[in-house]
Amino acid sequence: MSATLRARRSRPPRAGWQVPATQAALVVGFFALWEAGAASGLLDPLTWSRPSVIVTELADLIGTPETVNDLAATLTTLAAGFLIGASVGVGIGIAVARLRRVQAVVSTYLVALQSVPLLVFYPVLLTIFGLNRGPTVIVVAAVTMVPVALNTTAGLGAIPRGLQRLATSLMLSRSAAYRKVFLPAAIPLIFPGLRVGFLAALVTTIGMEFIVASAGLGYRVGQSYHTFAVDRMYANIVVVCVLAILVNLVLTRIERSLRRDVTT
Amino acid sequence: MTTSTEAVLEFEDTALTYRTASGTIEALVGVTAAVPKGRFVSVIGPSGCGKSTLLDIAGGLLAPTSGSARLNGEEIRGPRRTTAMVFQEAALLPWRTVRDNIAFGLEAAGVPKKRRRDRADSLINLVGLDGFGDKHPGDLSGGMRQRVAIARALAVDPEILLMDEPFGALDQQTRMMMGTELTKIWERIRCSVLFVTHDIPEAIALSDEVWVMSQRPARIKERVVIDIPRPRGADLPLDPRFQELNGVIWKLLRDEANRQLVGSAD
Structure with a gap:
């Protein structure tokens, strides 16, 4: 038995055609069922739309100034919030790791903040900053900051004693x-924090756009819903999903190239 | 043979006391000894006796509570660029190549790029890592990583090399090989070394002189001169003088271990 175990470990499963084929079949099957359900009248078109309609709607949508505008609005909000939140998070993480007193005071709050849906503070921010991009960027920065700060502290706390003495x-x-020793050594832990922070930032950006924006993908989905443009709504949802997947892919790439040399 | 040379590192009545919540702990009391220039000195003693404390004082990482520690006649007040340390963990930067790791001490000292690269390459050769300059620490075995750490320390051309159980984390076989390898390297460059270990054969094989430390609070119980001629080959353990010295040091340490047992029974 140990022989088979060893054989399995030493030879990773070969990239065959079965796995991607199954995955493709599942996707195709899902959309085929959906289309069939809608065509037969089993699925209410006002709730479910149908894939063939969504595709034509999507084709109309892509490249229109409105979509380009929405995409730009979402991406700039997301980027601004994420970058501010990540920088502040790393800064707080360093401060907490360095200063024992700060750690005693702040770390409890950070952990508690992690479970608070910061989104609910938007009315407060609206009254302070007014109905513009400001409140959204602040909430996005806040949700990014928390996991980044926690992971930075954890990463810096796990620096081997040898590197400190060095x-x-x-x-x-x-x-x-x-710059040269501690932060690079903490990257294997900081990066998952950035990852979690980014996902929170994306969800929050779209969510805030539902509520307060006048442009952006989240706003467009909400607006289509309110005007009973179900097909448009689905087309916009597809755009959001594709965007999320693409950005995630880019992040994975960056993480892999950063981590390749960092882990011993 | 050892008395005529000038001292690089001198301890004079060096003592260190820790203050903890439950009182003060005397780690080191009145250590007086010197590492002569160009000599390899090992410190051996029961575990937890303060060997590493002595090394940290020499490296300026700890300040003695009384007495003094001097490097080339100057009081040690903190870390210096001309003192190089090798720790038990290789403490390499895993995101840097072997070459850039070796050059790191030079980089910290502000040596220009071209010069530190050349220096790193010559050290790669010295420690027998030819062809590994562009590899990362993750690609190396434990013994090879420790060679990189040694090369990084030697790269700054230190006044003294301080080694804190550098082979302590290696398996016995690798450890013996590394000992032989370090002897070879050292016999080529002959720098001043203070080497902490708890391995008697390792101490004898490498050293010109072995300081046997007592139980805590630690002082130097005895200085044993290792008069085995160099170069020393791989068959050193078969040398009768080696075995004799091994016995001498073992007895000294055994007495300390007995004292510890009796002491703890009180």
């Missing part, structure tokens, strides 16, 4: 020690 014995300045 930095001291080489007389690295504090900033050089962080």
Whole structure:
């Protein structure tokens, strides 16, 4: 038995055709059933639309100034919120890891904040900043910040003692020690934080657009729904999904290239 | 043979006391000894006796509570760029290549790129890692990683090399090979070394002099001069003088271990 175990471990499953074929079949089957259900009248067209209609709607949608505008609005909000949140998160993470007193005070709040749906604070922010992009960016930054800060602290807390002694014995300045040794060494833990933060940022961006925006993909989905344009709504949902998948792919690529050399 | 040379590292009545919640702990009391220039000195003693404390004082990572520690006649007040340390963990930067790891100490010291690259390449050769310059630490075995750490330490051309059980994390076979390898490297460059270990044969094989530490609070119980001529080959353990010295040091350490047992029975 141990022999078979060893054989399995040493030889990773070969990339055959079965897995992708099954996956493709599942997708095709799903859309075929959906289409058939809609065609037979089993699925209410006002709730479910139908794939063939959504595809034509999508074709109309793509490239229109409105869609380009929505896409740009969503992406800039997301990017601004995520970048601000990630930078602040890394900063707080460093401060918490470095200063024991700060750690004692702040870390409890961070953990608690993790379970608070920060989205609910939007009315407060609206009254402070008004009905513009500001509140959305702030909420997105806040939801990004929390996991990034927690993971940065964890990553810096797990720096091997040898690396700490190395930095001291080489007389690295504090900033050089962080730039050249501690932060790169913490990347394997910081990156999952960025990942979680990004997903939260994406969900929050779309969610906030439902509520307060006048442009953006989330806004467009909501607006189509309110005007009974079900087919348009589905087409916009497809755009959101594709965007999410694409950005996730890019993140995975970046993570892999960063991590390749970091893990020993 | 050892007395005429000038001292690089001197401890004079060096003592260190820790203050903890439950009182003070005397880690080191009145250590007086010196590492002569160009000599390999090992510190051996019961585990937890303060060997590493002595090394940390030499490296400027800890300050003695009384007495003094001097490097080339100058009081040690903190870490210096001319003191190189090798730890039990290789402490390499896994995202850097072997070459860039070796050059890291030089980079920290602000040596220009071209020069540190050349220096790193010559050290790669010295420690026998030719062809591995562009590999990452993750691609190397434990013994090879420790060679990189040694090369990084030697790259800065240190006044003294401080090694804290550098082979402690390796398996016995690799450990013996690394000992032989380090002897060979050292016999080529002859820098001053203070080497902490708890392995008697390793200490004898490498050293010109072995300091046997006592139980805590630690002092130097005895300094044993290792008068086995160099170069020392791989068959050193068969040398009768080696076995004799092995016995001497073992007895010294055994007495300490007995004292510890009696002490803890009180």
